[in-house]
Amino acid sequence: MKPRKYKSIQIGNLLSQITPLQMDKTKNKMELSARIEGLMISKGWTKSQFAEKVDKKPSEITKWLSGTQNLTIDTLTEIAQSFGIPLSALFGSREIQVVYKTPEIIVHAPSRKMEIPATALVTNQYYNYKPREYAPINLVPVNYNFSKQKSRIHNG
Amino acid sequence: MVEFSGRQARVYSIIEDDSEVTLFEQFIEENEAKxxxxxxxxxxxxxxxGxxxxxxxxxxxxxxxxxxDGVCALYDNPDRKLRLYCIRFGMDILILGGGGEKRVRAWQDDLILSKSAKKMIHYxxxxxxxxxxxxxxx
Known part of the structure; x- marks a missing residue:
């Protein structure tokens, strides 16, 4: 069974009634929250840690990241300051490279099992300020050298 | 659903055997006026x-x-009245279900929400x- 394409006249009509301005407002709120979450992850902070930095409850952070909030300049200033970036950087279109720190990654190679040290970093190369929730599963070691403590891992 | 699906996520809904429209369209129909x-x-x-x-x-x-099981609800602020149930498979796939008006805190206490949530759990x-x-x- 394969899901099939489905076109809904009803939803098409509703979408056509939404003004470009309204759609832009939604888009900006959702993109901004994604950007804030990306920064939070790139700092290695949990929601609770982020909440502590900005002196809020974790439930407030959940709201901020939900993409539904109309955040004020004051709140955005607090957020930017906690990340150590200027306010304008929250709105930039520059890609954020998210780095996941993993305690240990075990890669199953055809001939042997290799343990990659805790210092290994998995970089997320192509997500446009959209970090995945988990590290990519296809990890291919490149030029892995057992004598060295660091190795590069490419997203498969 | 071609109206929502795009390069970031594919969005689906479910058509039940005894229905012509998706669960999401039923949800829209039931709540659009109010x-x-x-x-x-x-x-x-x-x-x-999407x-x-x-x-x-x-x-x-x-x-x-x-x-x-991936059953979740689209985030709704406390001041909002509607709840929409979905099944989420990572960031790429979203299956829309039904839902309704939030009258009580837990869906288990509301007949319509309970029916929608149970349906999504089953699916x-x-x-x-x-x-x-x-x-x-x-």
Whole structure:
């Protein structure tokens, strides 16, 4: 069974009634929250840690990241300051490279099992300020050298 | 659903055997007259999820179903009245269900929400089984 394409006249009509301005407002709120979450992850902070930095409850952070909030300049200033970036950087279109720190990654190679040290970093190369929730599963070691403590891992 | 699906996420809904329309369209039909603004907001957000931002974990309320089944609700502020149930498979796949007006805190206490949530829990289990057996592929 394969899901099939489905076109809904009803939803098409509703979408056509939404003004470009309204759609832009939604888009900006959702993109901004994604950007804030990306920064939070790139700092290695949990929601609770982020909440502590900005002196809020974790439930407030959940709201901020939900993409539904109309955040004020004051709140955005607090957020930017906690990340150590200027306010304008929250709105930039520059890609954020998210780095996941993993305690240990075990890669199953055809001939042997290799343990990659805790210092290994998995970089997320192509997500446009959209970090995945988990590290990519296809990890291919490149030029892995057992004598060295660091190795590069490419997203498969 | 071609109206929502895009490069960031594919958005689906479910047509039951005895129905001509999807669960999501039924949800719209039942609530559009009373909550037009909220329906517009939900439609805009789903459009953005499919086209621009993906079905990020933070855009949903979780643990609406059974542990690990992916049943969740689109995030709704306390002042909002509507709840929409979905099944989420990572950031890329979202299956829209039904929902209704939030009159009580827990869905278990409301007949309409309870029916919608239970339906999605049932479909989540069924879909997972079919994915595991290879009967469904996305």
């Amino acid at each position: 909550f037009k603004d909220e329906i517009d907001d939900i439609i805009s957000r789903l459009y953005q999820i 086209r621009n931002v993906g079905a990020r974990h933070s855009y949903f309320k979780h643990n609406e179903g059974k542990p690990g 989540a289990q069924d879909i997972q089984k079919k994915i595991d057996s290879g009967d469904i592929e996305f």
